[in-house]
Amino acid sequence: MEVHHLLHKVLAKLQDIFTKTKNNVVRMDMATFQDIGSTLNQAYEQEIRICNTKASKKNEMEQDIKDIKATLSNFVSVTTKTWAQVAAAQPKPKPEPPLECQVACSQRSKREITLSIRAVEDNDKVAITKMNNQQLTNHLNQVANCDLIIAARKTAKQTIKICCDTEDHADKLCNAPWSSYIPGMNIVEPSYSVVVYSVSKLNVNPEKEDTVAQAKEEIETTNLKKFSIRKITPLQKRQRNPDAPTQSIIIQLNSLEQANECMTGGIFIGHKLHYAVRYMPQYRLKQCYKCYGYGHIAEECTKNARCGRCGQEHPTVECETDKPVCLHCKSEQPAWHHDCPAREHEIARLKALKDEQGAYFST
Numbered sequence: 001m002e003v004h005h006l007l008h009k010v011l012a013k014l015q016d017i018f019t020k021t022k023n024n025v026v027r028m029d030m031a032t033f034q035d036i037g038s039t040l041n042q043a044y045e046q047e048i049r050i051c052n053t054k055a056s057k058k059n060e061m062e063q064d065i066k067d068i069k070a071t072l073s074n075f076v077s078v079t080t081k082t083w084a085q086v087a088a089a090q091p092k093p094k095p096e097p098p099l100e101c102q103v104a105c106s107q108r109s110k111r112e113i114t115l116s117i118r119a120v121e122d123n124d125k126v127a128i129t130k131m132n133n134q135q136l137t138n139h140l141n142q143v144a145n146c147d148l149i150i151a152a153r154k155t156a157k158q159t160i161k162i163c164c165d166t167e168d169h170a171d172k173l174c175n176a177p178w179s180s181y182i183p184g185m186n187i188v189e190p191s192y193s194v195v196v197y198s199v200s201k202l203n204v205n206p207e208k209e210d211t212v213a214q215a216k217e218e219i220e221t222t223n224l225k226k227f228s229i230r231k232i233t234p235l236q237k238r239q240r241n242p243d244a245p246t247q248s249i250i251i252q253l254n255s256l257e258q259a260n261e262c263m264t265g266g267i268f269i270g271h272k273l274h275y276a277v278r279y280m281p282q283y284r285l286k287q288c289y290k291c292y293g294y295g296h297i298a299e300e301c302t303k304n305a306r307c308g309r310c311g312q313e314h315p316t317v318e319c320e321t322d323k324p325v326c327l328h329c330k331s332e333q334p335a336w337h338h339d340c341p342a343r344e345h346e347i348a349r350l351k352a353l354k355d356e357q358g359a360y361f362s363t
C-alpha cells in the first residue's frame with residue numbers, strides 16, 4: 001500500500017475514535033492502538049525506502065536492477081548469496097584505503113611514460129634493438145625534437161620506459177604524436193589489474209574466447225557501469241583441474257580508482273559479490289628448473305645447471321642416485337620440497353616486497 005493510503009487509513013481510524021469521544025476522554029482498545037501503530041510504521045518504512053531510492057538516482061537504478069534481475073534469473077544457486085540478498089543486507093562500512101593509497105606517492109611513476117614498439121616496422125625495430133639505452137635516449141629526443149627525455153630504457157616486453165625531470169614534461173611527452181615520429185610507436189596507457197578468485201565458469205570462462213566479450217559487458221551492467229573492463233584473462237594458463245566449476249581470473253581495469261573499488265567495495269560477477277586483490281605477478285614465487293635457485297626462471301638463468309634431485313652439477317634428467325639431497329638445505333629431499341628453509345625465506349622476502357607495495361594502487 002502506498003504511503004498516502006496508509007496515512008489515510010490511520011486518519012480514518014482516529015476520526016472514528018474521535019466521534020466516540022465522551023467527556024473529553026479518548027478511549028480505544030488495544031487492537032485498534034496496535035493497528036494504528038503498525039500502519040504508521042509501514043508508512044514510515046515505505047517513505048524511507050522512497051527516500052533512499054530517490055537519493056540514488058531512482059530511474060537509472062530501477063532500470064539497472066531490472067536488467068540485473070533478468071540476468072540473475074538465468075542463474076540458479078543454492079549455496080551462494082544472491083545479489084538481492086547481498087543488496088538487502090546492511091551495507092558494510094567501507095574500509096578506509098590505507099595511507100599509501102591516499103597520499104600521492106611514487107614520484108617516479110608520474111614522471112615515467114611507456115612506449116610500445118610492438119607495432120613498429122621491422123627496420124625501425126631492428127635499429128632500436130641495436131641501440132644501447134644512451135643512444136636510444138638521444139634518438140628519441142631527436143625524433144621528438146626535444147630534450148625532455150632524461151633516460152630511456154628498453155624492457156623485455158617490447159616497450160620503452162622514458163623518464164623525465166618533471167610531471168609537466170612527462171605530460172607533454174604523453175601527448176606527443178609518437179606514431180608520426182616513428183610509425184607504429186604508441187603510448188601504453190597504464191592499466192590496473194586485479195585478481196578475482198573462484199569465479200564460476202558459468203559467468204566467465206576465459207578459455208572460451210567468444211564468450212568473454214559478453215561476460216565483460218554483463219559484469220559492467222551488473223555493477224551499474226561502475227567499472228569499465230579492458231580485459232579478462234585466466235590467472236593460470238593451464239588449470240590444474242580443467243573440470244573445476246570455477247577458476248581465478250585477472251580483470252584489467254581502466255583506472256586506479258576502479259581497481260581500488262573492486263578491492264574495497266567488491267565486484268558482482270554473476271550473482272555473487274567478489275572481493276578482488278591487487279595483481280602483482282612480479283612477486284610470485286619462481287623457482288628455476290635449471291639451477292633450482294629462487295627468484296628467476298630457467299629462460300633467464302645465467303648459472304650452471306644443478307641437479308634438482310641430488311644437488312650435484314649435472315642436469316636433473318641425468319641423475320642416477322636414489323637418495324635425494326636438497327641443494328639448499330641438504331635434507332634428504334629434492335630441491336623443490338615445500339618445507340625447504342630456502343623456499344620459506346623466498347616466500348617471506350616476496351611477502352615483504354608485496355607489503356611494501358601496498359594492497360591498493362596509488363597514483
Ligand SMILES: [Zn+2]
Pocket residue numbers: 288289290291292293296297298301302303
Ligand atoms: Zn637458474
Ligand SMILES: [Zn+2]
Pocket residue numbers: 307308309310311312314316318319320321
Ligand atoms: Zn643428481
Ligand SMILES: [Zn+2]
Pocket residue numbers: 326327328329330331335337339340341342
Ligand atoms: Zn631444502
